[in-house]
Amino acid sequence: MANLGFYKTSREDEATGAKRYTVRLVPYSVIDKQAVVDLALKDSNINRQDLAAGFAALGQAIEDFVLNGHSVTLDGLGNFRLTCKTGEWDDRTQKWKSAGKESMDDVSTDGIRGVYVRFRPCKALREEINHASFFEVTNTLFGKTKGGKLNFS
Amino acid sequence: MGTLKTTITQRTVPGGGRKLYPNIVSFKNIGNDELIERMMQNSGINKVVAIAAAAALRQVFTNYVLNGHTVQIPQLGTFSLSARTKSVASKDLAGPSCIKAIKIRFTPVSTTMQAAKSVKFSSLIDDDVLNME
Numbered sequence: 001m002a003n004l005g006f007y008k009t010s011r012e013d014e015a016t017g018a019k020r021y022t023v024r025l026v027p028y029s030v031i032d033k034q035a036v037v038d039l040a041l042k043d044s045n046i047n048r049q050d051l052a053a054g055f056a057a058l059g060q061a062i063e064d065f066v067l068n069g070h071s072v073t074l075d076g077l078g079n080f081r082l083t084c085k086t087g088e089w090d091d092r093t094q095k096w097k098s099a100g101k102e103s104m105d106d107v108s109t110d111g112i113r114g115v116y117v118r119f120r121p122c123k124a125l126r127e128e129i130n131h132a133s134f135f136e137v138t139n140t141l142f143g144k145t146k147g148g149k150l151n152f153s
Numbered sequence: 154m155g156t157l158k159t160t161i162t163q164r165t166v167p168g169g170g171r172k173l174y175p176n177i178v179s180f181k182n183i184g185n186d187e188l189i190e191r192m193m194q195n196s197g198i199n200k201v202v203a204i205a206a207a208a209a210l211r212q213v214f215t216n217y218v219l220n221g222h223t224v225q226i227p228q229l230g231t232f233s234l235s236a237r238t239k240s241v242a243s244k245d246l247a248g249p250s251c252i253k254a255i256k257i258r259f260t261p262v263s264t265t266m267q268a269a270k271s272v273k274f275s276s277l278i279d280d281d282v283l284n285m286e
Contacts, residue, residue, distance in 0.1 A: 002219040004234070004255070008247045011240070020240035021247040025255070031217055033227040039217065040209035046202055052227070054206025057196035059228025061188055063265050064195070067272065068155030071179040072188060076211045078257075079182075082157065082269065086174045100164070100172030107161050109274040111175045115157070117269060119232070119259035128219060129234075129257065134249040 002132035026137045066117055078121040087113040156273045175277060218257065230261040 005026035013020050031039065037052045044051055062080055065072050071081035087096035088111055099111030121129075162176040183191075185207065192203040210226060218224050223233040237254045241247055261269075 004221050006236075006249065006252070008244060010244070013240075018242070020242065021244045021251075022238045022240040023236075023247055023249070023251045024238070025234055025236045026221060027223060027233070028221045030223045030225065031213075032225050036213055036224060036226060040213050043212050044205050044209050046205045050198065050202045051206060051209060053196060053198050054192070054202045055210070055227045055229075057192040057198050057203065058188075058206045058210060059226060059230075059262070060195055061191040062229060063261075063268070064191065065183045065188070067265070067268050069157045069177070069180045070183050071181075072183045073185075074188070074207060074210070075185050077214060080259075081179055082177055082272075084175075084177050086176075098166075098172070100166060100174055102172065104161055104173055107173050107175050107277060109159055109175050109277065112159075112177070112274065115177065115269045115272050117230075117259075117261040117265055119230075119257065121257050125214075125219070125257070128215075129255045132219075132255065134252070136248070 002128050004132050004134050005137040006134050007137045076122060076124065078119055078125060080117060080119050083116055083118045084112045085114045085116065086111045089113070156275050159274045159277050161277055175274075177274070228262060230259055230265065233258050233260075 005028070006023040007026055008021060009024055010019050010021045012018070033055075037048060037055060040051055040055075041048055046054075062072050066080050066082055069082070071079055073079045086099040088099045089095075090097045096113060099107075099113075101107050101111075157177045158180055160176050160178050162174050163171050164174060166172050189200060189203045189207065192198060192206070193200060198206075213224060213226075214232065218232045218234065221234060223231060225231045235256050235258050236252050237256070238251045239253055241251060
């Protein structure tokens with residue numbers, strides 16, 4: 001089950017100047033590409049070199065399929081696919097405006113302003129996150145957290 | 154780089170009414186088996202290694218991403234968690250109830266993001282309008 005740390009933080013409300021409190025998730029660490037292979041080795045019975053090659057092949061294969069217009073579903077993980085953001089650049093206002101049209105004849109791919117790779121986790125993962133348990137963290141590597149201000153004492 | 158399949162999507166706009174937008178759709182969904190085949194073709198690894206890598210990815214995800222770590226997967230991207238929260242008036246009231254939703258964020262590697270900028274589009278399919286909310 002997902003178990004997430006949070007810390008309390010505060011900010012000033014721009015309108016009233018009053019202090020408002022909220023929480024943020026604690027980012028424990030960044031596990032880089034090398035460390036991912038080391039961690040995965042613990043639960044795997046293949047050697048380091050093969051596992052590293054396998055990860056690289058996995059990433060490459062997903063990229064190949066997705067950039068050629070397919071979606072890729074990994075069982076127990078989720079789905080990778082391309083999505084797009086629409087908009088038309090308005091030179092006069094120097095802003096993006098809606099690419100929505102009344103007639104099909106006016107719709108063109110010029111209205112696609114960006115293409116992005118998206119990941120949607122599978123239902124099991126989404127449910128696990130929705131039922132995550134939380135614990136408060138008051139000490140970080142950089143000191144105590146106190147409403148957003150870090151003390152180094 | 155391939156050509157992406159495009160279509161026209163209908164959406165409701167603020168204030169009522171509907172407008173038409175260009176959209177991209179997938180040619181087909183690739184499942185585990187086809188993905189494993191491609192991994193073996195592209196890099197010469199055997200099936201056991203390919204399956205183990207896919208299983209290891211799931212394991213790392215469950216053990217680390219879901220417990221708050223940011224994980225970089227080689228040649229794929231970075232997974233992390235983010236939370237949408239609300240604020241409260243007093244520090245004592247701040248807690249897990251402030252968390253409205255948690256999302257898994259995925260940032261692809263820079264080469265993929267760059268490649269996505271130079272994709273081509275097929276011509277729009279005029280008679281294929283999808284209704285969307």
